[in-house]
Amino acid sequence: MDPIEGYPAVVYANGGEGKGNRTLAVGVRDDLVYNLTPRLSSEHPSYSDPGGLAVKVAAAAIKNLKKS
Numbered sequence: 001m002d003p004i005e006g007y008p009a010v011v012y013a014n015g016g017e018g019k020g021n022r023t024l025a026v027g028v029r030d031d032l033v034y035n036l037t038p039r040l041s042s043e044h045p046s047y048s049d050p051g052g053l054a055v056k057v058a059a060a061a062i063k064n065l066k067k068s
Contacts, residue, residue, distance in 0.1 A: 004055060005062040011051055022050040026058050028065065034058060 001009050007026050014023040020040035025033050036058050038050045046053040 004058050005066075007062060009055075009058070011054075020044065020047045020050055022054050024051065024054040024058060026062065028062065034061065034065075036061075 001011060003009060004026050007028055009024060009026045011022060011024050014037065017023060020038075020042065022038060024036045026036075028034050036054045038046075038054050038057070040047045040050050040053070
């Protein structure tokens with residue numbers, strides 16, 4: 001997938017993925033990975049696109065980490 005905020009990212013299977021679930025990893029340093037696993041209920045507005053939500057949350061988190 002495309003980098004997130006300039007950092008390499010990958011969606012991968014961690015087991016248990018299905019509708020409303022996705023696992024995303026972003027390499028923020030050579031020795032540090034930020035993992036995100038949304039598990040959405042069928043009522044959640046992003047249920048059909050949990051990967052899109054994961055990318056938005058990861059981008060916001062990385063922007064916040066850059067400020068630190």
